[in-house]
Amino acid sequence: MKNGKRRMRQLLAVLAICGIGGLSALPMGRATAAQPVSDKQRADIVTIDAMKAYGKLSQPTVAFLHDKHTTALGKQKDFYKKECGTCHLSDKDGVMQLGYMSQGKPVSGEKLRDNYHNNCISCHKDMAAAGQKTGPTDVQCKGCHNATPDVASNWQPLVVDKRLHYRHAATQEKADNKCGACHHIFSEKTGKTVPAPKPEEVPGSCSYCHGETTTVVENRQPKEIRSLRLAAHGECVTCHKAAAAAGKDVPTGPVTCAGCHGPLDQKAIAETSLKKVPQGADLRIKRGQPDYVMVRPAAVQTSMATPGKPYAGMPAVPFDHKYHEAKSETCVSCHHAALSSCSAKCHTPAGVKEGGFVTLEGAMHNVGATQSCAGCHAVAQKKPECAGCHDPMPKGIGGVDKCGSCHVPGDAALQEAMTSMMAKPASADTAAAEADLAKKLLAGKRDVTTTFPVEDIPQTVTIGSLSKDYEPSVLPHRQIVQAMLDGMKDSKLAGAFHATDAAVCQGCHHNSPASKTPPRCGNCHQAVETTTASARPALKAAYHNQCMGCHKAMGIEGKVVSKAPGAKPVPAATDCAGCHKEKKQ
């Protein structure tokens, strides 16, 4: 806590001098005050359940409303004398403890209970005696221990995305140590954490060191690392308060629970970011990262490269780092544990303890993990415009025919360059050559999705082979293809992965050879249902599942999607006559 003490002192001094009444008068209250506040949906519910650690609870937990208390206290005449200290104690360094009236040391269950009971109730009593509106003062348990509180939490985690980061960086622009205001590192010399001196020395996201819980490891420096929650509240809230106290017109961040964690306030933060961050501003967080890289094992493995023989592993993957940065909100989206290269220490081809034994292959292909390439792409496939085709498809890396989409082999010359690159371990020296190679390999990739020339796409397709109770269905085939292409026209991801002209056809003409003239559905789907269970649907269900499934996944069922004048809605699944007219008997 490098700046905490200074800030706290500064804050108290300012408060004392100006005699500012309290929180509600501080400027940071403004951003949140404009938001309509629902009393029932709150982001400030702190569930007091610490007694759980001592066995079964004899009373329901307490839903404590933090913002309600800070606001009420802010109205107190002498509040500035104690401020947060009314409820939170500080240690000898001036670091505030986040627990209520706690020293941060373990206490007995009884002590803990008394701590709450004595302090809460006596404070309420004092206030009541002074004629103020206050919380429960009696000994009736249910005043606080209410099993069915009439409030519900709408708390949302806060993400410091690129825009918010940009705004913070901008406010620190003139500071002597712009990054160090938030980011710190451990200094062996002083034996303390110190502000990160240079951008290159910033260790990255807070979450890399501050985990879900506070960790204490005896022979580590520093020994104790606060949980992310404690660190964020200690640093962010303190800084916001100090900045606000320093001057009336200094814009600053929220200090209330709802201010950061309320959905409406988060929306307001995002909107303000949009306004405050100049158009075309470079939001890139610079940590000396390359624009292009080759994703490859860090070290040369003997099994993969034999001197004088060609590289025998998978071709390394050329990766447009800069483009992917622009598509992610934070570095943590991919670099979940450290900013360094994935393969450097953690995800080796064989897997090591540091990486939880997740191999390089797993780290890149695991569809269940959003940090992996395949996992993040699978999330992108959930967008309505993609879901129609991709929802029924297996997620992630299907057949081996898909490998070449990323493991671009390149022409003979590039292959040779790759082989010689793979003979050396990845290092700062090889970075430039690798970036160059990646750029060249990616040069041939499609940026946009294209398909066959429009005149080769049948205008309509008449589906009539089953026609019995209904007239044949006339499918606006070309219109459907064009609507699909429209949906992905701005997606480079789609362009890169729909590498061939027939790729978009495969959404409907699945499992059939990619061709301009795919086989008819009836070739694989029998016309008559049999009494033998089969995973492959009969023709009637094949049509219906495919058409209705796509409409449903895209969310267009029953809606007008075509922009043509007089366009009809996409038929709802139960609207039989929407697709095929009923036959006159």
Place this chain on the structure above:
Amino acid sequence: MKRRHFLGLLGAAGVTLGSGATAKAASLGDVKGLPNAGGVLFDASRCIGCRKCEAACNQVNDLPKPAKAFDDLTVLDATRRTDAKTYTIVNKYVPDAGKPPVFRKIQCNHCMEPACASACFVAAFKKSETGAVVYDPDVCVGCRYCMVACPFNIPAYEYDKAFTPRVMKCTMCQPRLLEGKLPGCVEACPKEALVFGKRRELLNLAWDRIGGNPGRYVEHVYGEREMGGTSWLTIAPKPSFAALGMDENLGTTSAPELTSGALAAVPAVAGIWPVLLTGLYAISKRKEKIAESEKQAAVSAAIAKASADAEAKLSEELAKAEVANKRRIEVEVKKALEAAAKAGEEGEDA
């Protein structure tokens, strides 16, 4: 009535169960591993609530036309249940507010070891080798114990028929199955939300769908083990089967196992006790309705087929089990009576 008298009756009933050529009695030994038992897999994630299955069921079973046409989907806005004129219905559920609804088709689940059959002492209900649980109105005495026994609330009574009311439920289209045809609902479903096949193959198919679509389905095949397993299997999208009004706490013990105890060795004996204790009135009433000769013929035919062995074993088992099971049976009877009373109060069967 004397106990010996009861036992005579029991003997006749017990043997009747074993006498059908294609029918199987509702006890463990008899149905386990019906190797070719068919079934239907219902995939709620595919169902669009079009009611084509309802219409087809109505047509193939020659049921009376409903008040509202089958293409009137507003019917789905109310929760319905099956009745004597409707063997199957589709209900709409909204597990996640704001997300599209999920539909569930409801009909007899054709239990592997049906409670309805185990409760029926004249063996009007039988598990057939096709997988269907079929009903014989000619032997039914109208006691309605099957209705009380069914864990899925399926059999319904023709209350409006004064003389020969029957217990009605889905037959899995047994007559069509015997002709090699599909059940009407399965054939009509435009989405193959219903698949007919061997139960074993259906289980594979169900688990393949669950495994092949990670995150989509509840990881459970309803009916694989519920009540000892059913021929009708259901898979459903997340969050739960309970969200589709299905009882997730039925347990995996079949009805005969639950009620039989030491008497399991004798087919369907357990079901007789409630009948003996409370059903005689109903039997005598029914007697008036059915021609005396018909009944005599049935009983004598059954007795003729009875083996002395079966009778001896039955009495022996009964004597042994009597004390041990008395308490248990009393509890079961009480439960059954309460359930019947409750069903009556709620007017569910009306």
